Amino acid sequence: MFGIDRSTLTEYLIAQRRQHPGATGELNALILQVAQACKAISRAVAHGALADVLGDHGQTNVQGETQKKLDVLADEIFLRATHWGGDLAGMVSEENASPIPLPAGHARGKYLLVFDPLDGSSNIDVNVAVGSIFSILRAPTPGEDAAAADFLQAGRHQVAAGYAIYGPSTMLVLTVGQGVAGFTFDPILGDFFLTHPDIRIPETTREFAINASNARFWEAPVRRYVDECLAGRSGPREADFNMRWIASLVAETHRILMRGGVFLYPRDRKEPIRAGRLRLLYECNPIGFLVEQAGGRASTGTGPVLEVAPEALHQRIGFVFGSRTEVERIERYHAEPLFGGSERPLPLFNSRSLFSTEAAFSQ
Numbered sequence: 001m002f003g004i005d006r007s008t009l010t011e012y013l014i015a016q017r018r019q020h021p022g023a024t025g026e027l028n029a030l031i032l033q034v035a036q037a038c039k040a041i042s043r044a045v046a047h048g049a050l051a052d053v054l055g056d057h058g059q060t061n062v063q064g065e066t067q068k069k070l071d072v073l074a075d076e077i078f079l080r081a082t083h084w085g086g087d088l089a090g091m092v093s094e095e096n097a098s099p100i101p102l103p104a105g106h107a108r109g110k111y112l113l114v115f116d117p118l119d120g121s122s123n124i125d126v127n128v129a130v131g132s133i134f135s136i137l138r139a140p141t142p143g144e145d146a147a148a149a150d151f152l153q154a155g156r157h158q159v160a161a162g163y164a165i166y167g168p169s170t171m172l173v174l175t176v177g178q179g180v181a182g183f184t185f186d187p188i189l190g191d192f193f194l195t196h197p198d199i200r201i202p203e204t205t206r207e208f209a210i211n212a213s214n215a216r217f218w219e220a221p222v223r224r225y226v227d228e229c230l231a232g233r234s235g236p237r238e239a240d241f242n243m244r245w246i247a248s249l250v251a252e253t254h255r256i257l258m259r260g261g262v263f264l265y266p267r268d269r270k271e272p273i274r275a276g277r278l279r280l281l282y283e284c285n286p287i288g289f290l291v292e293q294a295g296g297r298a299s300t301g302t303g304p305v306l307e308v309a310p311e312a313l314h315q316r317i318g319f320v321f322g323s324r325t326e327v328e329r330i331e332r333y334h335a336e337p338l339f340g341g342s343e344r345p346l347p348l349f350n351s352r353s354l355f356s357t358e359a360a361f362s363q
């Protein structure tokens with residue numbers, strides 16, 4: 001046990017409310033209901049094959065992706081935990097095409113909850129860390145059912161955001177706009193205890209995360225950045241870099257919050273009509289809010305992700321975040337004109353190796 005000398009999540013939220021008028025009692029109650037959902041999902045994840053929650057659900061979601069059984073179960077747990085008590089005017093989930101209607105006769109509140117009930121789904125069946133991500137916005141018309149358009153708010157309008165990571169230990173990482181705090185779940189006491197009171201991302205890093213199997217589809221600035229990292233101490237960065245890819249956004253985020261790093265899931269040419277892999281409302285915005293609150297930077301590759309005006313509930317976008325100096329470098333590369341002011345388009349299926357920067361630019 002962590003010992004009861006540490007603050008619990010409830011005590012932290014009460015303290016925040018005393019210090020910051022924005023953290024209302026209703027917001028605190030909603031965050032605690034989200035935490036309840038994450039506790040239940042943590043237990044379902046821990047049971048895994050024992051509880052027959054692995055494998056495909058047999059349906060596809062609005063993203064056109066095969067749902068895992070645990071995707072659906074996590075979604076149902078979130079809905080149950082937040083439907084009845086939360087001061088909500090509406091909810092949007094990755095697993096549902098439209099906003100989720102609140103029960104008839106249920107009072108409509110002043111917040112909107114947007115969530116990815118289970119992130120990193122491809123890792124479920126191989127027992128690698130997964131998580132849940134949530135974002136809380138103010139309802140434009142409190143007391144009434146929220147319309148889909150009410151959710152289309154830029155990320156800078158979030159009042160709270162966080163994630164739970166179901167790893168060797170279950171943690172909840174949260175911001176209410178006053179920095180970032182981490183809470184570790186004590187399964188014996190059954191509560192989240194404050195173990196990381198003020199998480200800060202180191203300004204610099206020598207560790208990057210990207211799915212390198214997409215290299216042939218990357219745009220020139222991303223290819224340049226990665227090739228320079230791979231060139232190591234003999235290249236323009238004059239330093240060796242490490243690479244990670246867990247295929248779980250929550251796990252990558254947690255590593256970067258704990259020790260720094262930079263994550264890239266850029267817009268690429270693999271599916272030109274798709275503006276990126278990750279979803280703006282319930283992945284990039286909440287993670288971006290946490291990263292910026294922890295002193296890092298969260299970008300589309302060309303500018304702050306929290307400034308993007310959403311156009312659709314499940315809109316995808318290129319996403320780069322982490323240690324500030326590296327994200328700023330990547331944004332500079334996107335801003336620099338190549339080859340005297342015009343970027344020569346790389347052939348769609350460029351056969352060049354990752355290891356030949358000059359070849360990649362010699363088209």
Ligand SMILES: O=P(O)(O)OC[C@H]1O[C@](O)(COP(=O)(O)O)[C@@H](O)[C@@H]1O
Nearest residue numbers: 116118119120121122211247248249
């Ligand atoms: O499988 P890829 O292309 O490496 O993408 C991995 C990314 O996809 C995701 O799993 C998408 O999230 P979901 O699992 O919630 O659909 C991210 O967590 C992760 O960063």
Ligand SMILES: [Mg+2]
Nearest residue numbers: 116118119120
């Ligand atoms: Mg996800």
Ligand SMILES: [Mg+2]
Nearest residue numbers: 094116118119
């Ligand atoms: Mg998901």
